[in-house]
Amino acid sequence: MFRSFSVFNYRVWFIGALVSNIGAWMQATAISWVVLTELTDNDAGAMGITMALQFAPPLLLVSVTGWVADRFDRRRLLMVTQGTLLALGLAIGVLLFAGVMTLPIMYAFALALGFVAAFDNPARQAFVSDLVTRENASNAVALNAASFNGARMIGPAVGGLVIVAVGTGWVFVVNAVTFLAMIGALALIRPHELIPRVRAPGAARLADGFRYVAGRPDLLVTFAMVFLIGAFGMNFPIFASTMALEFGQDADGYGLLSSILAIGSLVGALMAARRDRARIRVVIGGTLLFAVAAGVSSVMPTYWLYAATLMFTGFAVVTMLTTANGYVQTTTDPALRGRVLALYMAILMGGTPIGAPIVGWVAAEFGPRVAILLGAGAALVAFGIGASWLIVSGRLHRHEQRRFRLTIDETRPLTVVDPAPEQFSEQVATTTPIRLPGPVAEPVGAPTGTTAVPNSCDSARSASKRRPAAEDPAIFRSSEPTAPRR
Numbered sequence: 001m002f003r004s005f006s007v008f009n010y011r012v013w014f015i016g017a018l019v020s021n022i023g024a025w026m027q028a029t030a031i032s033w034v035v036l037t038e039l040t041d042n043d044a045g046a047m048g049i050t051m052a053l054q055f056a057p058p059l060l061l062v063s064v065t066g067w068v069a070d071r072f073d074r075r076r077l078l079m080v081t082q083g084t085l086l087a088l089g090l091a092i093g094v095l096l097f098a099g100v101m102t103l104p105i106m107y108a109f110a111l112a113l114g115f116v117a118a119f120d121n122p123a124r125q126a127f128v129s130d131l132v133t134r135e136n137a138s139n140a141v142a143l144n145a146a147s148f149n150g151a152r153m154i155g156p157a158v159g160g161l162v163i164v165a166v167g168t169g170w171v172f173v174v175n176a177v178t179f180l181a182m183i184g185a186l187a188l189i190r191p192h193e194l195i196p197r198v199r200a201p202g203a204a205r206l207a208d209g210f211r212y213v214a215g216r217p218d219l220l221v222t223f224a225m226v227f228l229i230g231a232f233g234m235n236f237p238i239f240a241s242t243m244a245l246e247f248g249q250d251a252d253g254y255g256l257l258s259s260i261l262a263i264g265s266l267v268g269a270l271m272a273a274r275r276d277r278a279r280i281r282v283v284i285g286g287t288l289l290f291a292v293a294a295g296v297s298s299v300m301p302t303y304w305l306y307a308a309t310l311m312f313t314g315f316a317v318v319t320m321l322t323t324a325n326g327y328v329q330t331t332t333d334p335a336l337r338g339r340v341l342a343l344y345m346a347i348l349m350g351g352t353p354i355g356a357p358i359v360g361w362v363a364a365e366f367g368p369r370v371a372i373l374l375g376a377g378a379a380l381v382a383f384g385i386g387a388s389w390l391i392v393s394g395r396l397h398r399h400e401q402r403r404f405r406l407t408i409d410e411t412r413p414l415t416v417v418d419p420a421p422e423q424f425s426e427q428v429a430t431t432t433p434i435r436l437p438g439p440v441a442e443p444v445g446a447p448t449g450t451t452a453v454p455n456s457c458d459s460a461r462s463a464s465k466r467r468p469a470a471e472d473p474a475i476f477r478s479s480e481p482t483a484p485r486r
Helices: 008-038 044-060 062-071 074-098 103-131 134-166 169-188 207-214 217-233 236-246 251-274 280-297 303-331 334-350 352-366 368-392 421-428
Strands: 396-398 406-408
Touching: 008 044, 008 074, 008 103, 008 134, 008 169, 008 236, 008 251, 044 062, 044 103, 044 236, 044 334, 044 352, 062 074, 062 103, 062 207, 062 334, 074 103, 074 169, 103 134, 103 303, 103 334, 134 169, 134 251, 134 303, 207 217, 207 334, 217 280, 217 303, 217 334, 217 352, 217 368, 236 251, 236 303, 236 352, 236 368, 251 303, 280 303, 280 368, 303 334, 352 368
Parallel strands: none
Antiparallel strands: 396 406
């Protein structure tokens, strides 16, 4: 479960990220509460607009931010983005202390935070692959999710207590201080121990990431499910804050709900870390579990019963998203990973500008329970998309011997069209494919100029008769990656 901790750079990164994430969750709780109770009269619609402004830039700037993550040194880029986020959080706290904060000013800060996060998120996600080898990448992604959700258990609860005890301004000051942990961790990382990055020979083009995803039906299905969950199902600040008010709770009660949600999220992340690889069937199953958990939570009659159901909701959504993130990272060509992850994060976070105002309006007009049901309905649609793809692709079929049992073929190949064969032909022309027991992706950190990708899953072919990889029109042909077991 914790095999990535054997790497010094990852241990340092994990500790810095955990401290920084605690502050980030405190700030997220404080922003929602300030907008809902101090700058408006319990206006969930205004909270939806605030969330939309934070998550719109990753969608609008996806092509630029992904290219930046692939083109520049990610460690130095993260130092710049983390320092900027520190300054923005401190500025919000100062304005709250001075008593001059208004809703339009908060909107402006939300947009600024979203702009910086648009560059920070893809670089931070892709940087994990610079810290560990490919066989540990899925584990490192899951442990990152555990760090994120462990902080989610602590941050909202502490933030709610600080709001009640000394006021919202201090929450932003504390968050600014926690960014120093991440900046310090980036400074302590040993650059010479980072995994060498695979770079495409020639100019990196912004459109390559889009073309690559367009040629991967499995990624298109994953992105569609992630979009629906991100747009309508992950509006937890709206759900938790409005339900807390309905149950007569204050800021501490709202923060506690977020922490209880994180308990299930942490369990889901740790279970994902135990798996040898990320499977798309887990992503599909997670959407169904989320739909059921959200539907049950919407009818809970008391505060504590609603809080209990949030653990299952958190478990489902983190299982789904952590597996989706790991699947994207471990099956994507390393030379395009930053651009593909930028597109993934844009779809995940960029759905919020569409869904959050709608969910906020529904919560204001019809109540928070109807808004939660809207998210559950979106999850059902996402499950339908994933299940339909399993059937159409031929992966789901009846068991050969048991009549009423269905099985999923994990080795069925997917033919993927290379987005820019002329760009990568030089990189793969010198290598003859080697027969492997299952479909795999190019290892992170492989020397530029070599790649070994199985040409098909037909074991009857002999490796000695294979044609050079440069002549194969399907350079990347894989289903789900096969990682070595530890």
